Amino acid sequence: MNAAPDPSARTSGTPVIGILGGTFNPVHFGHLRMAQELADALNLDTVRFIPAANPPHKDAPAISADQRAAMVKLAIAGNGTFVFDGRELHRAGASYTVDTLLSLREELGQQASITLFMGSDAFTKFDTWHRWQEIIQHCHIALVQRPQVRGHEHQLSKPLEIFLHNHYTENSDDLHQQPSGLVTMRQITALDISSTAIRHALKHGDSVRYLMPDSVFDYIRQHQLYQ
Ligand code: ATP
Ligand code: MG
Secondary structure, eight states: OOOOOOTTSOOTTSOEEEEEEEOOTTOOHHHHHHHHHHHHHTTOSEEEEEEOSSOTTSOOOSSOHHHHHHHHHHHHTTOTTEEEOOTTTTSSSOOOHHHHHHHHHHHHOSSSEEEEEEEHHHHTTGGGSTTHHHHTTTOEEEEEOOOOOTTOOOOOOHHHHHHHHHHBOSOTTHHHHSSSOOEEEEOOOOOOOOHHHHHHHHHTTOOOTTSSOHHHHHHHHHTTTTO
């Protein structure tokens, strides 16, 4: 006798994607390497780079959203796995991840496996995100360790510890079996690069070459950004 089909199970052939949201102010090798290593480790078809228009947790960036988006497009050009996704740029008001996921579900359907990428610094603040408990109903989460910012201990709050415990899986194959609901962690090459440090260096006239693709480096120079 055949077992009854699990209604939450995925049928094969539907997309398995990763998404990386961020301010990308500017995009750098930390973002790109994280996306590549997670795409490989989790066996993803595509990774969507989704720049935020109005990040709810940051002051409005001095660089326009279009310029940040242009740099992301340059950075991922030529990578067949990476895709630019501008849906947050044209949405009015603050960019909330939960809204982005609902919009992605409308496009990709309920069966697609969607994994949200997050650095450890972002995850420690995850329980302050808009409707954060709902997010895991719409996607998986893949966490990567980010080199510690000196003086900033990444301590998890009790709700986040419980959240992690309830959704954690070590087996990346699980992320292919269901469309959402799991959290996994992956070890990646540690690159201690941040947009903040890049903006700081540029402001002080230091070179940021080799921290990002040459195409992005050239764009920043041409447009005299972050001076
Ligand atoms: P800023 O310094 O302006 O906050 P950032 O370098 O942190 O910029 P974001 O656009 O804020 O870049 O990051 C988007 C996502 O990428 C976050 O989940 C963040 O944790 C992750 N990320 C950024 N840089 C790295 C890195 N070097 N290694 C791993 N993950 C990273
Ligand atoms: Mg950041």
